Amino acid sequence: MSMIIAPANYMLFGFFPTVIFSFFLPVIGVGLFTYIMARRIAPLVRANPDYRFNNIPERIKNIIVVWLGQIRQPRYMRAGILHIIIFAGFLILSIRSTSLVVIGVFDGFVLPGFDGSLGTVYNFIKDYAATAVLVACIVAAYRRAIIKPARYAVPEKYGHDHTAEAVFVLGIICTLMISESMFEAAAVAYNHRALGEAHFPAFFSLAWVFSKSLKFASLEFLQSLHIIMYYVHDVTFFFFLCFLPLGKHFHVITSIFNVFFMRVKKGNVKPVKYGVSDEELDNLESFGVKKLEDFTWKHMLDFYSCADCGRCSDQCPANAAGRPLSPRFITIKARDLMFKNYPIKSGVIYKSDKLLVEDIYTEDEIWSCTTCGACEQECPLGIEYIDKMVDIRRGMVEEGMVPQSLQKPLKALEKRGNPYGKMEKKRADWVKEKTFAETHTVKDLGKDSADTLYFVDSITSYDDNIQEIARRTSIILEKAGVDFGILGKGEKDSGNEVVRFGEEMLYQELKAQNTEAILESGVKQIVTADPHALNALKKDYTGLPPVKHISEIVAEKIESGELTMRPCKNRDKVYVYHDPCYLGRHNSIYESPRQALDAIAGLTRVELEKSRDRSFCCGGGGLMLFYEPEEETRMGVLRVNMAAEAGANVIVTACPFCLVNIQDAIKVAGKEGEMEALDFTQLIEEHLA
Amino acid sequence: MEILVCVKRVPDTAENEFELNSDGNDLDRDDLVYSVNEWDNYAVEEAIQIVDNLGGSITVVTVGDDEAEEVLRREMAMGANNGVLLSDDAFEGSDGRGLAAILKAEVEKGKYDLILTGAQADEGAGQVGGMLAAMLDYPYASLVNKIEPADGKIKVGREIEGGNQEMNEIELPCVLSIQTGINEPRYVGIRGIRKVASVEIPVKGAGDLGVDAGSVGEAGAKIKRVDYFVPDLGDGAEMLEGSTDEIIEKLIEKLKAKGGL
């Protein structure tokens, strides 16, 4: 009796060597795959530049932690576990798959290093890997087809449902697992029967189950099964390889690259064009993204890499409020346009004659984004959104397509340096409030000098209700022994939203004016109570002294003992801290405000389910306050309801815009009397010893 | 269509606070910001939309000094093809009629099918358009909130009381004054303005236009502003004082008496 005949040696119908298939299938498969990849790369070489080769150590860390470690997957536990299993299985089985292809031509081929004990261990592990992947795929298919989690649903306006494609691919993966296991099991059963070999696959693995069930099959049957299963696997494998770039499973190939190239710095906005300095901006023909090829190659890679998991849209506050924005479909629509304009079949390149915002996107969709960053934080593939929205807005601004509601504040910013259009000389009027002015003076850095600049920014300077934040911040700084002053009428809006709404040149002007004023004042550090100002000064401006948020100062001073807090004045209230997007997600300041609040003895504090980097945007700040979105409910109202559900009756926040939005939302939600909103500075100042 | 749009540089009313200067004869202009008259901006947008549909070109013109040039540039950044500044010491102090005479001279230098002005400007008179039309013997329609271009004759809608719209047919060439809300003007950003920063804007004086200095400027003006003042406010309303509850109590009593409840 002899061993089972391997595909490399088999003769179909007695005369046709199947090794020919083993040879040509890979050749055709790889050839077709290469052609498809070339078509897919075509738009990327026509795209705008993107500088993604900096910070290599950070990028390698991302590969290890985000890509290999799948650290973002468990944020959605069930889907996350399933994916981790399938991902790990793929990695492990990639070695087996490669070997299998070669085995079809050279029977007995073993990858270098895999002969010996490593090989044995590997064979053992791979069997369990295949089993786990199969089970995971079945569960995944069940979830997709039967349970249908909400975030996978495709709203009518975006086209047909994607479930069929998802289940199809899961089916392909199952086929791969089953055919490979069956291929092995047939050989094991044959050789056991024919030669008495007792070499079995890993105990209770899929291959093991198959080999046991094939115990009584005839040798002839097993031989045929072995060959058939080999080619089923081979064909499926190369089909799958060529299918990957055609849809959402392209991420299987692009994910490692997308994660390598993902953002390493948070909070900042990309330049109008990489390689073009601020001074050269006037020479550019066109600003922003108007058509597909205006995106950078990394943004295009993002479009390819989307796994259609819907987590970004699930976390998007605009989406939750019923605004026309769904980040997932920003990506999918762009990806589909790339597929359409660069078709695989003909090799022709189509150019859209319409602007993106007339073609696949709507203007409202693009203006709806508050730049909160929840989408980017969530995406397991490192897909970015904010820079794309900013780029599309830059294009719209250049074409004059700005909603009327935003034109007024933009014009006011141009003329007066603040979106309210109020006079420059009134910017520091908040210091004149009667009770405050009796006991406190604030240095004007135009006349005096100080160590620290308190950058107040526009809303805190001009809004009657919010000016109190400025006064409280001043008192806190005073008591903390910080020598500070303000720029007064020399201060202009920080421009955080101006640049994010696409008005680049106005932002450049504000930045230049502020930078000059700040450097002239000679301060060594900057403090602000406005996270939008914090972000702009720290992440977008350059050449400034270090910038801190007031909560950081407070936490530091509490720890050093320079500030002590009195016990809580309202012990019966339940406080909850809402993480502002620009303090938390974009600047990673989560603990300082909490430490400060917890230093108040007897203060009952609960946490919102969506806190820290999962915090839910209040509705947006800066220019977003003026925009009139189409929405079903206000983001602030959703947030207030979350706080009520968490059992709180006081929402503490550390951002003036959050305060405005949440206070308004409390009224609109009809929760006056049940819920109140407080600024961090208010709470702290009240409790300063 | 060759379109001429007359624009004016005016103080921003929105958040500007108007105070008299120390002499009491003019406003304190130090802290004021100026921009193009809002109605004129709607007119330029309308012109752009007409030209987008029918072809042609747009010229914006203003009567003023050097500083007035900035509004011409802004409208050119928006989409007007040409700008003309009519500037001369002799033009200073012109009343509405004088301005219309100056503009008439400019109109006669070109061949315009349509002349647009804003329905009114900072003085709230809304006069120049109608005067210009009569001087040119062109038909006129004011407070236009809809334009339907056609061959030789156009249909225009005028805003009249009660929110109604008066539809008219008017022959070209004609003068129209444009009401706000006729369209949604496109945004003009700083970048747009910088792009047109070096475009040439010809300046024409009284001599270039052939305008008789006696009919314009202070010399020819029949209307002269003597001073600005903030009116004595008089008695006005009975202001209710006290806590909110007290105020509401008093208010309800009064409402009952007046049949409001």
Added chain:
Amino acid sequence: MTQIFAYVPFKNGVAEDVAQEFPDAAKKIDAGASVTAVVTGSGADLDKVANELTQTYSEVIKIDDTALAYPNAEIVRKALANIIPADAIVLVPHNTFGMDLAPGLSINLDSAYAADVIDFEGMDGGALKLIRQELGGAVSTHVTCDASAGAVITIRPGAFAPTDGGASGSVVDKSGDVGDLSAKRTFLEVVEAEVGDVDITKSDVLVSIGRGIEDEDNIEVAQELADAMGAVVSCSRPIVDAKWLEKSRQVGTSGQTVKPKVYMAMGISGSFQHMGGIKGNPFIVAVNKNPKAPIFQVADVGIVEDILDFMPELQEAIEEL
């Protein structure tokens, strides 16, 4: 002696209220001047108006022509240019018709032109002294108008006091003197504003909102107050421009004219265009957080509060009655 002519527009056989205000304006221009009303139109409506005006004016000039059946300003201008003596003073209301007619008329008559005048301070020789506003009503100005060769003046409706009548004048038909009334502008039709869900002109009590409402979502608060008062919600122009309410809800010269018993002006600044839509001297309650809002000059009762805080409290108190 100064000849003063007052052009009186009318609708459906009823002269506009400004007809009663011209005599006061004329008196302030020149106490001794005679003022002649001028009406143009066609048919029975014209006759009715002309006859009624004889109770206010000693002379009423009537121009009857089918071309004038609808008041096409271009045609009226032609007619008046042929009828009115060159150095007369012509008064026209400052409304959408006046703005259409008067500037061109002043050129045809080679007269001076002054617009939207709110007061006169008599004549000094040929120099007429008047008061008008600029910058959206933010400032007032004293102006001299050289009326020696005539003047066309539009006056602000409601700025002058109405007379009681007490004249017994006669109608003079000058239809034959107008000459050629062809014009290059033809009236087609009036497109009426869409009738909204509610007719604010029929309500006795109006809760009217302005910019102080701040946000579309807050309109609910006003509606609830209106419900409690048995009133209807109306608004000023900015609310309609922002598309938060339909045009049919707008009170003002470019919106609806209302004659309620009680008018609650909530967060309304009180621009004259808005107040111009309120007739009949209702009881006006103004609530505004800006103590300097012009509305407090024309309201009967003023309250300095944020309407978003005040309205719910008022509503509660009313519901408890």
